[in-house]
Amino acid sequence: MKIGVCGTGRMGSSIAQRxxxxxxxVAxxxxxxxxxxPLTAAGAKLSASPAELIKGCETVVVMLLNDAASEAVYRGxxxxxxxxxxxxxxxxxxxxRPDTMVSLGTSVAGKGGAFVECPVGGSTAPAREGKLFGLAGGTEADLAKARPVLEQLCRRIEHVGDLGAGATMKLAVNLPLLVYWQALGEALTICKPLNLPPERLIDILSDTAGTPTAMKxxxxxxxxxxxxxxxxxxxxxxxxxxxxxxxxxxxGQSIHAxxxxxxxxxKCFEQAEADGLADADATTVPVHWVKQQTGKGSNA
Known part of the structure; x- marks a missing residue:
């Protein structure tokens, strides 16, 4: 199948590789x-624009950074x-945002295309291995068209509702993990006086009920x-x-939550970004927090 990938950041590139x-x-x-x-060197075809990508492919997978990028790439x-x-x-x-998915999907349908939103749980390694968790929104008919491709990218696909439902579920999925990274930084900070070796401290914290699967x-x-x-x-x-x-x-504000x-x-992630960690992995946030609070000693 001829498949386009629109947006080749870390996740988009990993999906294209898969x-x-x-x-x-792949284009x-x-x-x-x-x-x-790196993708064209591996055999992918480069398209000059999103419109050209659509023209040359049966299916296009879109993976863009944010709402502003999505609006520009769809409507620009x-x-x-x-x-x-x-x-x-x-x-x-x-x-x-869910309303962005509804707006874009409705516009695609209005021009005769099929549209499925399927934000995913998982990072670059699961993407390359086809082990993402797909959170799909859209019609049953459109999802049926998308399943052959999604099943090669995802270990599990959940159809959670109409357009916007997938985006809502993805925000809910990401939220506890990202909050946890900050909470871990705070937990490490109060453990500082114990002077335990980092490996032992992480091992103890990882073997508790409050630890997410990601810590494995x-x-x-x-x-x-x-x-x-x-x-x-x-x-x-x-x-x-x-x-x-x-x-x-x-x-949350838009639905009065x-x-x-x-x-x-x-606010803590914004500070980490301002401190020069924008391109670092999110797991640097707890370590950064410890160093902010207790100086630059390496043992937590």
Whole structure:
């Protein structure tokens, strides 16, 4: 199948790699064309615009940073909505506001295309392995068209409702984990006087009821950071995490829901970004917090 990937940041690139690995003919587009070079070097075809990407593919997977990027890529010059969408399938996996998904999906349908939103749980490694958790919104008919592709990208697909439902569920899924990274930083801070080795401290905290599944894969990396080692590959950047928290807070306000803990965590992520950690993995936030609160000693 000819599949386009619109947006080749960390997640978009990982998704494109997965699609190529399972045998699809992949075309790519990104606002910064330099980010497509590893993919084109591996055999992907470069498109000059989102509209050209749509024209040359049966299905296009969209993975964009935020609402502003989505609006620009869909509605801007040579954007997705400027193409002939008759018979085309758009699968949008971006994490944006639910009302944005409703608006974009409705516009795609109005031009004859099928549209499924499917933001995902999981980072770059699960994306490359086809082990994401898809949170789909849209019609049953459109999802049926999208399933063959989604099943190659996701270990689990949940159809949670009409357009906007997937985006809502994704914000809910991300929120507790991101709040946890800040809470972990605070927990590590009060453990500072114990002078325990980082590996032991993380091992103890990881074997408790309050620890998320993500610690199984990220705990060792956090312990290394606490010990003064350099961070590894970024799977989910602080800037992206901050954006997701801000989107959740804004959506909460729009439905008159108060999110005080999320709002507090957002301020901490904003500070981490301002302190130069925008491109670092979100798991650097708890370590950064410890160092902010207790100086630059490496043992937590």
């Amino acid at each position: 699609l190529m690995a399972v045998g699809h003919e 790519v587009w990104n606002r910064n064309a330099d980010k497509t070079k 010059p040579s954007g997705i909505l400027g193409a002939d969408l008759s018979g085309k399938l758009v699968i949008d996996m971006s994490t944006v 894969g990220r705990g060792a990396a956090i312990a290394k950071l606490l010990g003064g080692e350099k961070p590894g590959e970024t799977a989910f950047a602080v800037s992206a995490a901050k954006k997701d928290l801000a989107t959740a807070v804004a959506f 108060s999110l005080p803990v999320t709002s507090s965590a957002l």
